[in-house]
Amino acid sequence: GTEREPGASGGSGGEQCQGATAAQDRYRQAWQTARTQLGLRTLDPVPEQVCEVETTKYAKPPGVDGYKIAFAAQGPTNSWGLSSEEAFKRQAAARNVQVLYASAGGDAATQVDNIAQLAAQEPDAMVVVPMGDAITGQVQAAARQGIPVVLCSGRLGPGSGAVSTVTRQYELLGGMYAEWLAQKLGGQGKVAMLSGLAGVPTAEHQRNAAKRVFAKYPGISVVTEQYTQWSPTVAKTVAANLVTQFPDLNGIWSDSGYGDMGVVAAYKDAGKPVPPLTGDAVNGFLKAAKGDPRLEFAVSSFPPEQSTQCLDTALAVLNGQPVLDKVYIDSPSFTNAELDRYVRPECGDNLLIPSGLPPDQLRELKLC
Amino acid sequence: MLIGTGVAAVAATGLTKRYPGVTALDEVAISCRPGRVHALVGENGAGKSTLVRVLTGNTAPDAGEISFRGRPVTLPSPRHALELGIASVHQELTVLPELTVAENVLLGQEPAARGRLDRRAGGRTVAEALDRVGLAGLDPARRAGELSLANRQLVEIARALVRGGRLLILDEPSAVLSGDARQTLFGVIRALATDGVAVLYISHLLDEVRTLADDITVLRDGRVVSSGLAHGYDVRRMVREMVGREVDLVYPSLLEAGEPTVLEVRGLVPRTAGPAPAPVDLTVRAGEIVGLAGLVGSGRSRLLRTVAGARPRAAGTVTVNGWKVRGGLRRAVAAGLVLVPEERKADGLVLELPARANVTLAKAPRGWLSVRRERAAFAEDQAKLGIRAVGPDQPTGQLSGGNQQKLVLAKWLRRQPSVLLLDEPTRGVDVGAKVEIYRLVSRLAGRGMAVLIASSELPEVLGMCHRVLVCRGGAVVGELSGEARTEERALRLALGVAE
Amino acid sequence: MTTLTAAATERRTPGNGLAGAIRGGGAVWAVVLAGLAGLTLAHGPGFWSPANMAGILAGTVVLGLVALGQHLVVLGGGIDLSVGSTATLAALLTAILIDGYPIRTVPVVLAVVMLGALIGLAHGLLVSAARLPPFIVTLATLYLLQGVALMISTGPAGQVSSALSGFALGRLGPLPYALVVLIVAVALVAFLLRRTAFGRHLRAVGGDPAAARAAGVRVNRVRVVAYLLCGALAALAGVLLAARATIGSPTAGVGLELSAITVVVLGGTSLLGGRGSLVGTLGGVALLALVTGSVTVLQLPATLTELIRGVVILIAAAVFVTRRSR
Amino acid sequence: MALAPAAGLALVLVLALVTTPGFYSAEVLALVLFQVGLIGITALGQTGVLLVGGIDLSVGAVVGLTTVIVAAYSGGSPDRLATGVGLAAGAGLLVGAVNAGLVLARRVPPFVATFATFVLVQGAITAWTRGAPAGAIPPALAPLGTGRVLGVPVPAWVFLGLALVAGLLLARTGFGRRVYATGANRAATALSGVRTGWVIAACYLGCAGLAVLAGLVNAGYLGYVDARLSRNLDLNSIAAAVIGGVALTGGRGRVTQTVTGVVLLATLLTWLVQLGAGPGAQLVVAGSVILAAVWLRTAEEDTERRSW
Ligand SMILES: Nc1ncnc2c1ncn2[C@@H]1O[C@H](COP(=O)(O)OP(=O)(O)OP(=O)(O)O)[C@@H](O)[C@H]1O
Ligand SMILES: Nc1ncnc2c1ncn2[C@@H]1O[C@H](COP(=O)(O)OP(=O)(O)OP(=O)(O)O)[C@@H](O)[C@H]1O
Ligand SMILES: [Mg+2]
Ligand SMILES: [Mg+2]
Secondary structure, eight states, rough: OOOOOSSSSSOOOOOOOOOOOHHHHHHHHHHHHHHHHHHOOOOOOOOOOOOOEEOGGGGGBBBBBBEEEEEEOOSSSHHHHHHHHHHHHHHHHHHOEEEEEOOTTOOOOHHHHHHHHHHHHHHHHEEOOOOOGGGGGHHHHHHTTTEEEEEEEEETTTTTSEEEEEOOOOHHHHHHHHHHHHTTTTOOEEEEEEETTTOOOHHHHHHHHHHHHHHTOOTOOOEEEEEOOOOOOHHHHHHHHHHHHHHOOOOOEEEEEHHHHHHHHHHHTTTTTOOEEEEEOOOOOOOOTOOTTTTEEEEEEEOOOHHHHHHHHHHHHTTTOOOOSSOOOOOOOGGGGGGGHOOOTTTTTTTTTOOOOOOHHHHHHOOO | SSOOEEESSEEEEEEEETTTTTEEEEEEEEOTTTTOEEEEEETTTSHHHHHHHHHHSSSSOOOEEEETTTTEEEEHHHHHHHHTTEEEEOOOOOTTTTTHHHHHHTTTOEEEEEEEEOHHHHHHHHHHHHHTTTTTOTTTTTTTGGSSSHHHHHHHHHHHHHHOOSEEEEESSTOOOOOHHHHHHHHHHHHHHHOOOOEEEEOOOOOHHHHOOOOOEEETTTTEEEEEEEEGGGGHHHHHHHHOOOOSSSSSEEEEOOOOOOEEEEEEEOSSSOOOOOOOOEEEEEEOOEEEEETTSSSSHHHHHHHTTOEEEEEEEEEEETEOSSSHHHHHHHHTTTEEESSSIIOOOTTTTTTTHHHHEHHHHBBBBBHHHHHHHHHHHHHHHOOOOOOOTTTTTGHHHHHHHHHHHHHTTTTTTSSSEEEEETTOOOOOOHHHHHHHHHHHHHOEEEEEEEEEEEEHHHHHHHEEEEEEEEEEEEEEEGGGHHHHHHHHHHHTOOO | BBBBOOOOOOOOOTTTHHHHHHHHHHHHHHHHHHHHHHHHHHHHHHSHHHHHHHHHHHHHHHHHHHHHHHHHHHHOOOOOTTTHHHHHHHHHHHHHHHOHHHHHHHHHHHHHHHHHHHHHHHHHHHHSOOOOOHHHHHHHHHHHHHHHHHHHOOOOBOOHHHHHHHHHOOOTTTTTTHHHHHHHHHHHHHHHHHHSHHHHHHHHHHHOHHHHTTOOOOHHHHHHHHHHHHHHHHHHHHHHHHHEEEEOOTTTTTTHHHHHHHHHTTTTOOSSSSSSOOOHHHHHHHHHHHEEEEEEEEHOOOOHHHHHHHHHHHHHHHHOOOOOOO | OOTHHHHHHHHHHHOOOOOOOOOOOHHHHHHHHHHHHHHHHHHHHHHHHTTOOOOOTTHHHHHHHHHHHHHHHHHOOGGGGGHHHHHHHHHHHHHHHHHHHHHHHEEEEEEEHHHHHHHHHHHHHHHHTTTTTOOOGGGGHHHHHHEEEEEEEEHHHHHHHHHHHHHHHHHHHHHHHHHHHHOOOOOHHHHOOOOHHHHHHHHHHHHHHHHHHHHHHHHHSSSSOOGGGGGOOOOHHHHHHHHHHOTTTTSOOOHHHHHHHHHHHHHHHHHHHHHHHHHHHHHHHHHHHHHHHHHOOOOOOOSSSSSO
16 A cells, blocks of 8 residues: 555554553653762653553463573673673573573674574563664564563664563663763863764664753754774774864763773873763773773763563563563662772773672673 | 788788887788788797787787778777677687686677577587587587696687687697697688688798798788798798798707716606506606607606606605605705796796796795896896896796796706706797707706606607607607607507507 | 697596585585584474574575675676675665555665666776776775765664565565575576576686687676676665564664675685686575574574684685695 | 875875864874874785785784783783783784685685684684683783884884885895795796795784784773774775785785875774764765775776786
8 A cells, every 4th residue: 555554563652551650750760860870950851651561461371491581682792791691591590481592793683583593492482682673573573473572771663562671771871971961061062972883773872862962052062973883992093083183172972981991091191181071880991080080970881780670571571460661770870979989990891880790700700 | 822812801001019118019011811821920029919919909009000801990809809700819828717618619609599598509509619620529518627738729719710700810729739639720720711711820830831821921029021922931931030040940969968867767656536657767867858759648747747746646766866856846856856847827937027036936045135136147047048038127927938938947947957857848939949948958968967858849859859758648658769769650659559 | 740649538537526516515515414414413303393494594595695696796706895785775775765655665675676786887887997906996885885874874764564574574384485585586696607698708707807808708798797786686685684674774784795705705616706606605605594593593602602603614614625736 | 006006195185184174283193103003013914915815804803812812811910911922922823823724725715714713713702701801901011002202103113113024025035025926826936946835824824923913002002901802804904905006816016005005094094083074974985085096096007817
């Protein structure tokens, strides 16, 4: 027909949203917390409707070996991926869940095949750490096959067919960094934006949220937008250019602590003070910040351990308990004022702060 | 037939082609008439192949006109020439090793119906063409790379025949061909001429030119020296005009060979994939020149390569001056045993490097390289061997065949070897250079070097060598020396027919 | 004449069969078969289940299409590093232009494939008419096309019609529908290579352009056609990427070029051109799909998956020995 | 002909002048020179491999491997630095040896052989570090990456020195002669008594060795281990050499061409960052400039040769 089709089948559309009032409150509360933690005057939540999803149709008893849950993971391409998986597996062991695992190696195209292959093994439920929007169709296919899918630490567009999305909200992160920076600069100044990888949702959602915030401040001008590939090496090269090109730069909005490590190194080499800076809390950055008392920053985290909540959500679905279509993870945000509380000088640069993994496991993974 | 009928198939005037440092063609005028075989002779580097490339649209001339059947034409690409009916066999083989024989024959002229290859028609055409060049027994589905050089050349000729043009240009087609195949080729050429095709024929084998040609043009340094009916030329005149002076066309007289045995080969069996050939024994004394004769594929090249350590042996010993040489080319070279291989472009030279670099390649220093000294070395060899080149820095690929061959010789002579193995040393080399190579070899032998020559030119082996060993099936089946060195005996031995 | 030689009849060199098979890409299939046998032993019924088969086969379609195009270009003595970016751009445009309207499906798919062909045409002209080295030309367009995709959208965009995504995601038993596209493309390329003058000319051009030109082959035209087909096939792969994703993303085809070249070379095609085996290329595709699939099926530890991939490629590469001495 | 690649460089310089005021400052120049050093060190190794008709895709993996080994072994302690560097060099050379072994002994096409080792090394790093490399870079390495002598970054000096050495080695020594000869015609060179296998192996080992050095420069530059480093299939080293005019078919190309290519690429990359044109535009500009640069490099004298 000539009609436009709706955004594919099923999914977490808002058609018959059971007003999850409590959840809605918790959502606003998360923004409120971040606001207080960073000491912001204002931080307006992005409008978002959280609904409760009926899951009785997915309810089923566990098999003899417990539930079989597929986990389409990012793969151990960095400490985040590693920690996410370790936390998931630990939780699975505790809950007597059998895990079917697949690693995407950080690549969406590989994950498309991973999901197809995991679905072929007929798991009771599937947890997917989305590597990009390219997997949408395959997630829909799995959902149509009757497998309840929980998206974990990331999201897809509406109509993906996932029962629930469990993640730290990108808009919260990108937005609060921008708000902190704008307020720190008194609404005036030149800002550089350093994102991760072009075209990758994790980077683009945060960047877009930040730009919406900066747009509210006419005095703030974004002088350049660069990508760091979440690599401190690339970030340092980019930042070295910032030093020379914008000697009067007032602030740096960055979405990652890995990038910040490079930024700090570049400014240190140039013998210049680092402008106020944002990012996620990576121990290497915090350790570097400790050596520079003048450094002002605001960080939060995208905790890898949220995978445990993804698993729990999947289990709730299998038990037929109602779940929220969007579960937003809360996690501490802090500024340089609280550095000493969070930094782990005894641990490695790659540790993500605050870590939810027990100390013995951190040691075993050589993170501490 | 005295004079061909009608207008010239192709006529060129004022053709000029310059390369950096050389004028390959200098106001050349030539005309080929239907029904006649026009031979083009000249020294290596005279410009023959350049003329062919210009006439076939492979190279654009700097100046000059070409007219085809009376009408002026421009030939921006080989395809234009082919469409006019100018077919050619180039000196550089253009047979593609990865394509099959049939695919090679039909290349660029595949019969097709609505885009789809007409295999049956193609098969018929190929079979017919192969039959005409005497390759009736060859499987057209074989990969051309597996064929011997000679058969690849015949495949190339078959390709030109399929084109069935009005002008057929053959650039040294016979250089790699055996006697039989040459006769077949001559038959084909005569038949074409009778059908009214104009043939331009290039060869260094002047006897062959004499028997085949109706007209002759002599080229020297890119200029036409003379042109006329073949009757007016004998070999002497051709040589004189080619070289620009009188050349004594006799083999240098053989000096008495010395006493000590320099090269001794005992029970040598090359490692082969198929059945092993019989073990070979041979000796060469100091100052002795020994020839290896045999049919194509009789195993001469393989034997030489095995002796030189360029391919592995299955059994046997090679002794040089009393020292046993174990396998491997480097050990052989160290012992003073060197090989001038048969395919000089593929195996003898690095064409991309300047001439001086090839001369010093076998003795390149471990440490610093002095360009000055290298140039000096080249100048020395140039004088000694009469190498013609623009200068020491000319890319080797631009040198003519004979000069390239001398370069390979020069390379090895720098190592002052005591045994020199020469595989087809005069293939594609002009008469003048040939004589120079003969003299050089005989001079080297005179200084006590042991020389082993494999050649398909029987008169050459018989004239140059003290002794001739005849090969068949990879084995040495007979030896001729002194008065017994006759072509007939050699042939009988090679073919394996009793006297 | 006094030359002593007679044309001996040529004999086939012994071992031609085996050498031929290896040259024909047999080695990769040997590795694939060994892998299949191993997987059957280790995980028999689960591995051969229709759903699992379909999963693995579906993984061959996109790579297979891109590899087919690459095969043509490499056979002709070129290389195309831009296929991943072409596929990305095609995927993004497919989703954006269809935007959920079923009626647009066919015209958009055709237009996108045409666009791919145009990109290929540009490559072909730059390489043959302007005589620029293909490696740099396509490296430049690798960046350029990816840049264009990101300029169009940095995020997910558009939406394909359900018919298209249904086709890309559906299966009949162990056979994904999308496999049909690959099979048709393989048949077409095989036909071109074996049954048309183009196929022969392509190998001739790859083997020795000067010789091919001298034989009257339109060298430039042949090259241009190869690049054009390669671009069109890459775009078709992009369409399938979009169809599988149901939406467009500016990173859909990132990295495909290396897999494609690897697969082609693993299959026994020479990067110098002129020699290649379609069967081998398909074997390479099967091998890569199998490696990715089996890691999931066998539930091997994640930290080892890349190591295993490397070891398998290394073994496959080391197994195929092309002794081409005269 | 020698000026041709420089035309591309001139193009970038003019574009930079027009679009980014302040590009011609000492500070930006230093940034360019740093990039020159970083890209150049591996490009020199790549040049050797290209000259013998090969290609080395494992360079990026060796660079990453070096930083991981140095960090893990030394743990940031200066006394263990030397041993760590030694271990890294050993590992890097092992990769080079595997490449050479595959190419020579098994006649694996270099593209596949080195791609396989690239994936393998990357896999080995992942298997070993589980994605999160531990340890720290000893500060003693910092001068190698961040130091400046006479205002010029140390990596650029290192590159300059190495380029001189490589230039002399290739153009003025018997070894260089053997490299060119081997790349241009291996059969004829081997038949001249040159151990072509060793020549080729030396090039792969040299390339791996330079990749190790580049890894040390990288480690010194950043002071941390960058887990992403080994995941980059580093095409810059190849691109620089090829843009400069080194033939991918072997036997043709000079170090000066590689240097030109390196400078061109480094200038381009720095200019792109300064341009700050956004992700898409940045790539579009990069692609267009590379195209224009090769276009300006007038058609090679011998275009009918196979050369991709
Ligand atoms: N591509 C080229 N570049 C530079 N010089 C060339 C080139 N091709 C040929 N020449 C030079 O032009 C001259 C004529 O060469 P040509 O090949 O036509 O000689 P020829 O008569 O065919 O010799 P031969 O008998 O050895 O085949 C030689 O001096 C050669 O060095
Ligand atoms: N025309 C051929 N037909 C069959 N086999 C051949 C032919 N040419 C070479 N061979 C193979 O190679 C072996 C030795 O060939 P080789 O080239 O050494 O002979 P040759 O006498 O030097 O011939 P040529 O004069 O062509 O160089 C033969 O025994 C055969 O196995
Ligand atoms: Mg000639
Ligand atoms: Mg021979």
